[in-house]
Amino acid sequence: MIPAFCDWLSSTAVSMVIQNVYWIIPTVQTVHILAIATVMASIVMLDFRLLGVSAHGQTIPDVAHRFLPWVWTAVAVLFTSGSLLIIAEPGRDLLNTVFYLKMSLLACVLVITFGFQVLVRRDGEFWEHRRAIARITAVVSLSLWVGIVICGRWIAYAAHG
Ligand code: HEM
Numbered sequence: 001m002i003p004a005f006c007d008w009l010s011s012t013a014v015s016m017v018i019q020n021v022y023w024i025i026p027t028v029q030t031v032h033i034l035a036i037a038t039v040m041a042s043i044v045m046l047d048f049r050l051l052g053v054s055a056h057g058q059t060i061p062d063v064a065h066r067f068l069p070w071v072w073t074a075v076a077v078l079f080t081s082g083s084l085l086i087i088a089e090p091g092r093d094l095l096n097t098v099f100y101l102k103m104s105l106l107a108c109v110l111v112i113t114f115g116f117q118v119l120v121r122r123d124g125e126f127w128e129h130r131r132a133i134a135r136i137t138a139v140v141s142l143s144l145w146v147g148i149v150i151c152g153r154w155i156a157y158a159a160h161g
Pocket residue numbers: 029032033036039040075078079080081082083085086092093106145148149150151152153155156
């Protein structure tokens with residue numbers, strides 16, 4: 001069923017345009033990489049603050065307020081640019097186990113990030129009073145984001161249809 005869907009998608013007009021106009025794929029890949037840089041830089045600022053290794057002069061809610069909008073905006077850009085790459089070559093991704101691993105890690109980290117945001121908005125002191133939980137959350141979040149980057153790069157080298 002998924003192979004048939006990939007065949008259909010790659011024969012649609014929009015996929016043909018992306019495949020045949022030589023500058024579209026490199027441009028979309030560049031946008032994807034710039035958004036990765038944005039999300040990773042923002043996450044490092046946030047998680048290093050949660051770990052207690054940077055921005056000691058700023059509260060956790062201040063750091064969250066400054067960097068979370070960048071995270072969500074970059075994720076929206078990643079979703080859009082990633083979808084265009086899938087439409088261009090569906091079999092490369094939708095028939096690739098590493099792609100599904102990447103999406104699973106992404107789903108986990110987005111739930112954690114959203115939960116962090118809800119808690120920080122509800123109670124500005126929440127994370128300041130729970131240092132151990134804050135550190136564990138930061139380590140899990142950083143590990144998941146790094147895992148997503150590794151999977152993203154790995155897709156090209158894993159077997160696909
Ligand atoms: C939000 C949904 C996302 C979708 C639908 C998506 C989809 C894709 C696709 C289709 C590719 C091309 C893979 C290939 O065929 O070689 C790709 C590449 C990549 N993605 Fe994503 N992606 C998303 C989010 C992310 C995120 C959040 C990160 C990391 C923070 C990320 C990191 C990467 C990396 C490192 C590459 C390889 C870029 C390259 O070597 O040119 N992606 N992504």
